[in-house]
Amino acid sequence: MAILRLPTPKDRDGPRRIPFAPFRTIGFLLVQFVVLALLLLGVLLVHTTQDLATLDAHTQYMSDLALASRDALQRWRSEGATAGAAALRQALEGIANDAYALDTRSNERLAHIQSLLDQSGGTHLREALTLLASLNLQEQARGRELLAAAGRDARYTLIGTAVALAAFVVFLVVTLVFFRLRILRPLERLQRAMMALEIGAFTRVVDGAADPGISPLLSYYNQMLGRLELLEKNRRQYLQDLQREVNNAAHTLIAQHAAMARSERLAAVGETAAALAHELRNPLAGLQVGCANLKREMTDPALAARLGLMEEELRRMSRLLDRPLRGARQSHELGQPVVMRETLEGLLKLLRYQVPDGVTLHLLPGPESICMLPLDQLRQAVLNLVLNAVQALAGQGGAIEVEIHQEAEQLRLIVADDGPGFPGTLLREGIRPFASNKEQGTGLGLAMVRRFVRNLGGEIQLRNLTPHGAQVSLLLPCPNPRAEGEEAAHGG
Structure with missing residues (x-):
């Protein structure tokens, strides 16, 4: 900010004498x-x-x-x-x-x-x-x-x-x-x-009726008042800029403090998750072996198919529990060709046995899309979205619809329900870890889905439906598996 300097008599043509x-x-x-x-x-x-x-x-x-x-x-x-x-x-x-x-x-x-x-x-x-x-x-x-x-x-x-x-x-x-x-x-x-200048009011003196003997005095006062007003304006602007910078710095510090608190909570959750994963791996392995033995001994094909789904879900849970134990050395899950409708049908068929009686699950008709995606993370993301919708419909019942659309080399996966919808705070402030309006919610479900989508370079969108309901749209990259295979072959 430039500093104004009051002109001295030397800056002008010399001091002017008051005409007497x-x-x-x-x-x-x-x-x-x-x-x-x-x-x-x-x-x-x-x-x-x-x-x-x-x-x-x-x-x-x-x-x-x-x-x-x-x-x-x-x-x-x-x-x-x-x-x-x-x-x-x-x-x-x-x-x-x-x-x-x-x-x-x-x-x-x-x-x-x-x-x-x-x-x-x-x-x-x-x-x-x-x-x-x-x-x-x-x-x-x-x-x-x-x-x-x-x-x-x-x-x-x-x-x-x-x-x-x-x-x-x-x-x-x-x-x-x-x-x-x-x-x-x-x-x-x-x-x-x-006197008005003492309280900050810059009032100029009208010298039209003044005697020429004191007109220069009033003119000098008005000039001085103009310079003081400019200085006061610059001072207030400087204070506003300084206050804005202080507020920005305070907000930054608060955000950093909140980020550190979230990091500490995530670290604590990670440690707890690693401990739980270590304790749950052995029981899950036993359940997986038991399901395999029951499947071999089962003569009913329908029950055998149901046990197969349970066995596959237990394997996925075991793979998920292995990741917290690997820590920083964990590598990202590699993509594989995923038949979307088949994968979603199997997941929803398994979830139908977990939802309350008043809640229905529907997979709407759509294209037969095959995308290169990490299968386990995809299943976990869809599972979190469906379970969130089930919790929103708990006690009142309703319908949950899953829909897929193919848009060039992008896949749009939509999960919608006819419940009360998202709270206004979530729509305004976005997804935050540990921020939940549910009594028993952790606020990690949507955060994990957002991390999954961003790691793939996709986008997540939240909105409320009319007259009521909530909708989550996942826009995921869906490259052609054949094209990627050809590129890999040329590269080899």
Whole structure:
């Protein structure tokens, strides 16, 4: 499995910087707005201050004019018109030096009043006081206008301050909404995606509504998530492959252990079979001699034929019992020409005396086949199949049919019964030694038949019949004995 390597900044064109232009733009606009608001407030405050200073100077100017008129009147009443005119002229000279008149014609009028006082002394004092009173009234009107202008400036300053504050609040709210929608919300989605990553959920973050300032961060996270998802997929695949290999190894070990157990049981069965064969050979030999003696003394041909069959079966049993004693040095039984119908008829005739009354044996019509086969092993295989069918029909009765078919150089031998059929486990898992669903069964009958068929290069097939019953088909090679004899002669 290939190992993925996360790309480093050197693998790309270098680390990309997160663009802070939107943040700089927002900060610049905020600073510019604050500066403009402060400048506007400063201009309004300076203008209001100037108006207040002008009003203060004008108030002092009006106060000086009023004091000058009052002093002139008092001197006029107490000392005469000449003294009053002198006092007024002296006061007006002091006012003219630093006066702050709002009306541009006030200074001309003050000069005219002084010229009247200089020319005639106290003669024109009344006229001068009248002109001074008129000047005072005009300056008061101009002062009221200046006060109204100062009030308007103050209102404008207040309105400007309120507008600037409202605009600042609106700007701040817009900035907060922008920050919430374009920055905080994408970051919250990123947080939820990272929390989901802790439990193995690979959730990508949609950055369509995110600010360009954090879009690269979300894009890097999605790229990292894609690489992590690929790594996790490879890791899970690796674990699955490893688990599969472990399971296969475990199954292999179990199968080997089962094979060893079967080998040990087969070895024990072999030893037991060899011991039994050693113990049974002598009694079988005695029975064989007894059958031969009875056959010679028997006068009834039918009974003599029956004893002949028994004698032949005892010889076959003796030959079979000799094999476990030979062990590994045993050679395979050589094939010989076997007339199939004759052999099967003799075997079934012998078995009819062993089956229960409710079970019938039938050899169906078929061809007269002659095959090169090991006779004893063939008889033993057919005997196992028929006895298995008899056990399946025990207690209920039924029919067992044996049939042969010639197919080119192959012989098909069929043994069928109308019993309950094979169990599903046997059909699914196949034939296994020591595996039997019968209480007294050993599970070796079908295993011995399968070994016989495979040694010949044939095939065994099991199936259930409809509506009930079981069928075993043996497909055996059936070469022509004459052709084999000719080949042997040519070879000689």
